[in-house]
Amino acid sequence: MFFELIARTMAFFRSLFSPCGLLFGATPMIVIRSCQGQAELEACVQLQVETWGYDPTDVIPRKAFLVWQKVGGQVIGAFDTEIAGAGDEGGPESLVGFVLALPGIKFGAEANAGAAEPRPYLHSHMMAVKEGYRNRGLGVRLKLEQRKDALKRGIRLIEWTFDPLEIKNAFLNIHKLGAVVRSYFEDFYGVSSSRLQAGLPTDRLLAEWQLDSPHVLAILEGGAKNSLVVEEVIQVPATIYEWKASEAERERALAIQMENRQKFLEAFSRGLAVIGFVRDADGNGSFELGHPTQLELN
Numbered sequence: 001m002f003f004e005l006i007a008r009t010m011a012f013f014r015s016l017f018s019p020c021g022l023l024f025g026a027t028p029m030i031v032i033r034s035c036q037g038q039a040e041l042e043a044c045v046q047l048q049v050e051t052w053g054y055d056p057t058d059v060i061p062r063k064a065f066l067v068w069q070k071v072g073g074q075v076i077g078a079f080d081t082e083i084a085g086a087g088d089e090g091g092p093e094s095l096v097g098f099v100l101a102l103p104g105i106k107f108g109a110e111a112n113a114g115a116a117e118p119r120p121y122l123h124s125h126m127m128a129v130k131e132g133y134r135n136r137g138l139g140v141r142l143k144l145e146q147r148k149d150a151l152k153r154g155i156r157l158i159e160w161t162f163d164p165l166e167i168k169n170a171f172l173n174i175h176k177l178g179a180v181v182r183s184y185f186e187d188f189y190g191v192s193s194s195r196l197q198a199g200l201p202t203d204r205l206l207a208e209w210q211l212d213s214p215h216v217l218a219i220l221e222g223g224a225k226n227s228l229v230v231e232e233v234i235q236v237p238a239t240i241y242e243w244k245a246s247e248a249e250r251e252r253a254l255a256i257q258m259e260n261r262q263k264f265l266e267a268f269s270r271g272l273a274v275i276g277f278v279r280d281a282d283g284n285g286s287f288e289l290g291h292p293t294q295l296e297l298n
Contacts, residue, residue, distance in 0.1 A: 028081070030078050030138065032078050032079075033089065033145075034074070039091070040092050042062050043077075044128075045061065047096075048128055050131075051196075052128075052195065053194060054193050058193045068100065068101070071102075071103060073101050073102040074101040074122065076098060076146055076149070077090075077095050078133075080096045097130060097142055098126075098142070099126070099143065103120065104120070105119065105121070107119075121155060121158065121159060122155055122159075123158075139172050140172065150211060155211070156210065159206060160206075161207070162204060163196075163203070163204060163205075164264065165236055165244070167236055170236075171285065175219075175278070178219030179207035180210070180215075180273050180297065181287075182206075182272075182274070183206040184205055184265055185204045185206065188203065198244040200253060205274070213297045215297055228276060228290055229290050229291070229294060232288075232289040232290075233286050233288055236284065237284050238285070240256060243256075271291065272289040272292075273290070273291070273292040275290045275292060275294065276290075
């Protein structure tokens with residue numbers, strides 16, 4: 001009983017400094033590593049449900065996580081080692097984030113290497129961070145570990161889709177990581193049970209992350225070009241989140257989605273690409289489009 005009381009007391013004081021605590025806003029000790037074993041993969045599944053609110057028809061099951069990991073994909077987790085009983089490397093109970101990717105191959109012009117040279121790449125299908133741990137850089141850390149693992153294996157490209165209405169995701173993908181966008185998919189997944197989708201069409205942009213390109217290296221080192229020529233700007237108002245969450249205002253969110261869909265499709269048809277993303281003081285987001293030849297992508 002004595003040792004149990006001591007453990008609980010220590011856990012209480014640690015919780016005061018956790019991401020959900022109020023003291024000093026201290027960041028916990030987070031370990032980023034590949035997930036191991038069925039229990040950790042199941043923890044990823046549960047965080048998936050917690051994040052998107054999927055019904056059973058949309059949930060990616062543990063077996064899919066396992067298979068994608070075994071055939072060359074990635075299941076990388078973030079573990080809070082300050083949670084009581086977590087240990088130095090964390091475990092299923094301390095999983096607070098993950099990123100999931102599956103392997104693919106590009107051919108011909110799509111591979112930018114000629115038809116005789118297929119190009120391996122990773123499609124990063126899903127990333128989640130537990131509420132209370134968000135906006136603390138965990139997303140960047142997960143993506144950088146994903147990049148590190150890919151380069152170690154000779155993979156130089158990671159792609160993923162993201163919602164054009166999600167300002168925070170766009171800022172991470174384009175501004176912080178250096179991804180470029182030149183493809184738009186209308187209602188890509190079809191009907192989704194995700195509460196984040198709010199019943200809107202599942203339109204998606206495709207992020208292309210050229211892992212060792214001069215452009216990406218400059219972004220990650222904080223030395224990206226400031227003199228890019230921007231030919232078009234596509235805006236997303238910060239109020240989009242409120243509109244999506246309200247049945248009374250959801251039509252306004254749909255109107256923005258439809259308007260921006262046409263703008264992206266027309267811009268991409270002219271050879272433009274998303275080469276930058278900025279947010280103003282009020283949280284409104286702006287996609288900056290220009291010719292990708294300005295960037296050193298190879």
